[in-house]
Amino acid sequence: MRKLKNIIRKIIFTFIKPPVVVIYNSNSQAGEDKVVDYLFSSMGIKQISYIDIGANDPVGCNNTYLFYQKGNKGVLVEPDFDFYKLIKDVRPQDLVINAAISDEANKEANFYIFDLPALNTLSAEEASVRSKSGAYKLIETRKIKLITVENIIKEYLNNGLPDLISLDVEGLDYLILDSFDFEKYPVPVWIVETCEYSEKHIKPKVTSIIDLMLSKGYFIFADTYINTIFVSSTWFENYNAK
Numbered sequence: 521m522r523k524l525k526n527i528i529r530k531i532i533f534t535f536i537k538p539p540v541v542v543i544y545n546s547n548s549q550a551g552e553d554k555v556v557d558y559l560f561s562s563m564g565i566k567q568i569s570y571i572d573i574g575a576n577d578p579v580g581c582n583n584t585y586l587f588y589q590k591g592n593k594g595v596l597v598e599p600d601f602d603f604y605k606l607i608k609d610v611r612p613q614d615l616v617i618n619a620a621i622s623d624e625a626n627k628e629a630n631f632y633i634f635d636l637p638a639l640n641t642l643s644a645e646e647a648s649v650r651s652k653s654g655a656y657k658l659i660e661t662r663k664i665k666l667i668t669v670e671n672i673i674k675e676y677l678n679n680g681l682p683d684l685i686s687l688d689v690e691g692l693d694y695l696i697l698d699s700f701d702f703e704k705y706p707v708p709v710w711i712v713e714t715c716e717y718s719e720k721h722i723k724p725k726v727t728s729i730i731d732l733m734l735s736k737g738y739f740i741f742a743d744t745y746i747n748t749i750f751v752s753s754t755w756f757e758n759y760n761a762k
Contacts, residue, residue: 546586547579550744552711553586556684559709559741559751564761568683570594571672573621574690576603576638578610583686583711583747588614594684595676597621599631599664600640615676621689622666623699631664639690646691669700686711688747694729702736708755710738714748 546554560568572584575596579585584594593613598604599620607616620631620642632647633640636656641647642664651658673679685707687693693712714730715723723746730740730748738750 547581548583548586548747549581550746552742552744552747552749553583555742555744555749556583556709556711557586559749560683563759565683568592569677569680570684570686571669571677571682572596572686573669573696574598574688575607575616575686576600576688578603578607581638583688584684585611587684594682595672597667597672599642600633600637603637617667617672617676619665619667621669621687621696622692623668623695624666627666628663629666631662632658633660633662635659641690641692643691669696670705673705681705682707684709684711688713694726694732697729697732706737706752706755708752708759709741710750711747712750713746714743715746 546552548554560566568587569592570584570587571594572582575582575584575598578596584596587594588611593615595615595617596607596611597617597619598607599618601618604616604618607614620629622629622642629642630644631640631642632644634647634650634656639650639656641650647658650656669685673682687696687710689696690713693714697712710733712729712733714726716726725745733748733750734740737753739753739756740748741751742749
């Protein structure tokens with residue numbers, strides 16, 4: 521009887537394909553949060569802390585909202601004041617800082633604001649490129665306080681090491697990473713935007729960031745083309761779940 525049922529099932533599904541149910545519950549741009557969640561889960565890590573630099577929207581296209589939903593807490597840095605207020609409302613358990621990350625602290629810089637907030641940047645060069653494209657308009661330039669990643673770790677995490685840092689600062693990612701003290705603060709996992717701005721689907725990869733992270737003892741756990749997930753080799757190879 522079982523053989524007969526299997527034969528009938530094969531015949532039916534030859535002509536009628538069974539429905540495929542896909543559950544997609546990522547909040548990241550290209551599923552990066554699910555990849556990192558798998559990484560931590562596979563290592564037996566249930567609770568993590570994070571720093572989200574350039575958080576932008578607190579939910580959509582956000583690399584840390586999934587972990588917030590799971591009861592984790594972290595620090596979100598967002599220079600856009602409107603997004604800063606929105607993040608505070610939507611994610612009250614997180615600490616939110618209205619500032620911009622740079623390689624220098626206690627200074628101010630121009631923050632270029634576009635009619636598409638995802639394009640906002642500290643880089644005058646990036647702002648010029650995006651403005652000249654004609655697709656989006658530069659609507660305002662504001663002064664914004666600058667802090668470093670080390671400032672956040674020292675002042676807001678009491679020198680406690682975050683498990684994850686998500687970095688998206690629109691053109692200044694390499695500068696920030698190059699100035700970061702990886703030896704003193706060996707953050708286990710980084711999600712870093714590693715492609716240049718483009719209004720087309722072709723976005724050149726920033727190989728200098730990848731080369732830098734590899735030289736600092738990280739390996740590529742995954743790459744979605746838009747973002748690269750870097751994992752500390754030392755942490756990964758020597759971590760023991762408690």
